Amino acid sequence: MRMIKLTLILTSLSLLTPIIQAQTTEAPTVSNPALRAELLNRVKQADILLERLLKCTSEFHECDAPMDRLKKTFDDNAVRLKAIVKQYGWPGNDLVGRDGTWAAFLILLNAERAIEKEMLPLVQDAYHAGKTDGIIYAVLLDDIRVAEGKPQVYGTRDKKGGGVYPIEDEANVNKRRVEVGLPPLSEYLETQKRNKPQKDDKR
Numbered sequence: 001m002r003m004i005k006l007t008l009i010l011t012s013l014s015l016l017t018p019i020i021q022a023q024t025t026e027a028p029t030v031s032n033p034a035l036r037a038e039l040l041n042r043v044k045q046a047d048i049l050l051e052r053l054l055k056c057t058s059e060f061h062e063c064d065a066p067m068d069r070l071k072k073t074f075d076d077n078a079v080r081l082k083a084i085v086k087q088y089g090w091p092g093n094d095l096v097g098r099d100g101t102w103a104a105f106l107i108l109l110n111a112e113r114a115i116e117k118e119m120l121p122l123v124q125d126a127y128h129a130g131k132t133d134g135i136i137y138a139v140l141l142d143d144i145r146v147a148e149g150k151p152q153v154y155g156t157r158d159k160k161g162g163g164v165y166p167i168e169d170e171a172n173v174n175k176r177r178v179e180v181g182l183p184p185l186s187e188y189l190e191t192q193k194r195n196k197p198q199k200d201d202k203r
Helices: 003-026 033-059 064-088 093-109 113-128 134-147 170-180 185-194
Strands: none
Touching: 033 064, 033 093, 064 093, 064 113, 093 113, 093 134, 113 134, 134 170, 170 185
């Protein structure tokens, strides 16, 4: 299992909290609340298993059982996500709410790379249709490109030890970041520096 995936889900779950709170205060219309609840629960259960794994690794050298259990959960979630997408398309804000869409995204981030690439055009279309946040598209695209050894587009993937992976047309990266709802790169790097213990890239 790629350890970066464990880091991503731990970090991203903390980002999901304000979205869930916004859902409560804004009382949005969600056409499939049952599916939304399922996606949120799947991410919650994966988070519980991740916390157990992290606790195990902090106390013991061998943690194969918790790792295997978490990997199986990731794989099962990916299979379910593919079924959801086959039935509904990418689960957007209108279908499952913003928090449900982010939950689907977290499941995707912990899926095999081939599934990420398969879903990328659907996420891109949902973003352009206003049905999913631009940040989701940006992070997914950068994650795939960095894994393939290509320059990232939005500068969302930072390296262990500081800085980010190479960025395509870096002079105009802030313009692209603004378009998808991201802060300027300098602000992002400052945030990464403050949160370094949780943001380290294990790739």
